[in-house]
Amino acid sequence: MAGQQLALTVLMGLVLVGVAALLTRIEDWRRYTALAGGAVAVGEESGYGHREKPSGVIRWLTTVDHKDIGILYGVFALISLAVGGLMVMVMRFELLTPASDVISPQLYNAFLTSHGITMLFLFGTPIIAAFGNYFIPLLIGADDMAFPRINAIAFWLLPPGALLIWGGFLIPGIAPSQTSWTMYTPLSVEQAHLGADLMLLGLHLTGVSATMGAINFIVTIFTERGEDVNWANLDIFSWTMLTQSGIILFAFPLLGSAIVMLLLDRNLGTLFYAVGEGGGTILWQHLFWFFGHPEVYILVLPPMGLVSYILPRFAGRKLFGFKFVVYSTLAIGVLSFGVWAHHMFSTGIDPRLRASFMAVSLAIAVPSAVKTFNWITTMWNGRIKLAAPMLFCIGFVSNFIIGGVTGVFLASIPVDLVLHDTYYVVGHFHYIIMGAIAFAVFAGIYYWFPIFTGKMYQRTLAKWHFWLSMIGTNVTFFAMLLLGYMEMPRRYASYEFDPAVAPLDAITLLHQAATVGAVILLIGQIIFVWNVVQSWLEAPTLTDEDPWDLKNDGLFTREFGWNADRLALPDGGEEEAMADGGEAEADQ
């Protein structure tokens, strides 16, 4: 033990010395001594170049430029998407047969836990931050985010968070967490795995990161708007990011506190969630879902904003009922905090409380439906151009309707009591998360691909990506809805049924259909990765400043205007050597 402590101490000492050595290479320390000595004029620039970015890896480690940080967020999120996706592929193969014969139930549980956490916290939230960071300053006419360094800190909290969340798999000899992403007590208190502690710590870090990012977005949108951007003409994506950031501000710190209490219960003998003591086990569910349900809207509002922003540009019309889309966004933001107990209808809470939560849960469907009707009406009689971003937007609307309507049924207490903890719930929320949120993300990536790469993606591959994703999503998750009707419970590595309840053959067949759908999805995503990577590296540089032909319809927007300025630069748009991406030079 003493030897281990000594080794750790030496290791930490080496880390600190290494950090100091690295800093001396990239930051001029003499700046401080000179200032303190008073011998040099205050404010003299340090040796480290600030107007130009350093090159190589150091550029990416030290950048505080919102566009670079946006790309870092995006790359991180897509790597997480791949990790979470591969985890669930193993799970789907496990479910091909009723017996547990591909992986052990323990590993299945670990993958189940990690898949959920990875997709929600390491893919969903960061990919939205990627779009927000890159495009919000461009959309609102700001030079950068309000707090560029805090922006960078928020991003750099994510990689250590991810390593901790996956720590149970990465560190030999410790078991990964098997608590499911909801981490319900008493299971999560009593499960002795070190992997669970590491996952909770990682989750806490991602929460801190999201909160820092949200503060930054709010301040940026309030204080850094260009002179000609006001609340009346603020774009819809910024509105949804603003609302989402507001929700994060109230939801994530609560998750952080609840996690710290859980860690204290696990490691330091407190009794916050102990059975019969303190708040009891139900306290965790209240705290978790008070965060957890707003989290759903944290994840879905900006993608809704993306669709509201992109869809009109391929329909040749302005967004129908813009004001009402904004109002419904704000309404969802407020109502999202009044629905959490609909996750707890079957826990035995007071029936009067249940009824009020049912009412609010049904009410929140109204603003969501307002948006849906607005998207449909925008397309009505429009000149629809079925480019890849538009296909994904239409796919979003279609999947969102199925995911949303199945959710309305779940909001009803009697229906929920029957379907609770079945695959119906899994099918419902995957229609939203994969079918809607991920589709909007793909729409955003394709729509803005010309801006962040300066290239164009391969259109045929993008359409393959869309159709495989659309078919795969519906095969997989519709099968899950049917599995739910047949009372297949969630979170099991193996299954067997009394023939009086459900025929095992039918259950197995539906599981196999879901797995086939997942394979189709996987093929689609491999095409996506291939398309993005190859197009980014090899496609010819795009010189068309209006690749979507937006000017004809009067739908040309500020971020493409910024891109056009960049393309118009005499040096061919090489942004490395310019102040803030070329605007300053372009104006001179």
Add this chain to the structure above:
Amino acid sequence: MSEQVDAAGGYRRASPWPVFVALGFALSELGIFVGLYPVAVGGLLLLAGSVAGILRESDYATDVWRPLAGLGVAFAVLGIAVVGTQVDPTTLDVLAVVSDPGGIVGRGLAIAGAGVILLVVGLVGYLLE
């Protein structure tokens, strides 16, 4: 915003500190909660050093020594408070808990230890300049 603009009037687009602030935060949290005391102390030192660096860089502080010492005081007070929760209020026998530090006391001592180191570094640096 003024903090973004350097003396030459351009915008700073690179800073070495954020990655180390994040790493320091992660290491200190890991060390404190899992009970790896050297990691806790090292993480807190890295966190405080980077915070001092980033405050200096963005001109919120005129030197790094005062923020270092200030954070040292804060950590020391926090660590002592954590240890204090385990002292028997009737006997106030501090030695008894400190001489045989277990879970909570060990963590408190790690935080306080990092605080003292930072305070000393901050004071020495300030006085030498």
